[in-house]
Amino acid sequence: MTAELARRGIAVSGPPREIRRWSLSAVLRIPTGSGPLWYKEVPPLFAHEGRVTGWVSQVAPGSVPEVVGHGPGWQLTTEAPRPRRSSGGSPLDAIVPVQVASAGRAGELLAMGCPDRRPAGLPGAVAALSARADLLAVDERTALRRVVPVLERISRRLDGLDIPATLVHGDVSTSNAWRTDRGWVYIDWTDACVSHPFVELAQPLLDARSKARRRRIEASFARMWERHGPEKHVAVAMAAAPVIGAAYQAETYRRIIDAVGMVDGHPELLREWVRRLCEAAPGWI
Structure with missing residues (x-):
């Protein structure tokens, strides 16, 4: 998460806050200078989530949070309305x-x-x-x-x-x-x-x-x-x-x-x- 934020030049403005941690995901809310971002990590069974969320944002704009970055088993998105x-x-x-x-x-x-x-x-x-x-x-x-x-x-x-x-x-x-x-x-x-x-x-x-x-x-x-x-x-x-x-x-x-x-x-x-x-x-x- 830190590497992805740095690669995109996104400045973190405070410590991440853990929202949830259980068998299916770990979710953090990250304050940044341009608004909160959400980081989610999932088991390998769900490794495609970030790619799919990004795809949905293209075919149905506005129906999912914007995907800032993703990889196998993780995604970084804007905050949902x-x-x-x-x-x-x-x-x-x-x-x-x-x-x-x-x-x-x-x-x-x-x-x-x-x-x-x-x-x-x-x-x-x-x-x-x-x-x-x-x-x-x-x-x-x-x-x-x-x-x-x-x-x-x-x-x-x-x-x-x-x-x-x-x-x-x-x-x-x-x-x-x-x-x-x-x-x-x-x-x-x-x-x-x-x-x-x-x-x-x-x-x-x-x-x-x-x-x-x-x-x-x-x-x-x-x-x-x-x-x-x-x-x-x-x-x-x-x-x-x-x-x-x-x-x-x-x-x-x-x-x-x-x-x-x-x-x-x-x-x-x-x-x-x-x-x-x-x-x-x-x-x-």
Whole structure:
């Protein structure tokens, strides 16, 4: 961090302040003569975050803090704008344009280090997870094995739809996205990958406090995608979203646990998403 600031001729005006340190990141706020900067360092699993954040700033200016510098596993950014006192809306409101801007650019995103996590890989990932006695109980693993054929059918169905793979943030929540006077801002692109855009619904729907709120989020997301794909294709993808979203999140936490260990509540979140996946899969037609 010190070397990057010196290389760019940025004068530090006080001691850095540690904002957070846990298994997935270390974050510092650095006072400088031209305003605060934020330094973030992450495990190798998320080494692509800085490159992806910089890429998003080009395709959707203003939607992420400006990237001042980055390298494998670290990034230095400007401070994000403050949220509006009364924001309203959903954190998903501005993510669809980012997804659409990334459609057809999977090769470019993969070259930046984004993992390939398209639905075709979910059956194998869930099958492998169902064998992990170190992570799940016997009944959980048995239930997961019954889900694999469902995921295979869904994957084949989605493959025939006119909805492309896109960049996926993977953790759109009120702690990682907020509305400002200039629009929505998104931070924490550690989970960024190439996947089906509708897996993005999983976390916002989990965070919604009521069924009415969840219905509004789903309806808004579907309307936005209907501008870019056939309505009947969007309807099929929406029906599959609870299943592929839960499978995607379960695999996310499996990857995190294998990278940093059984810490910070990750095992509990893995089991929660496994439960949601097993509940959602039988209802998919």
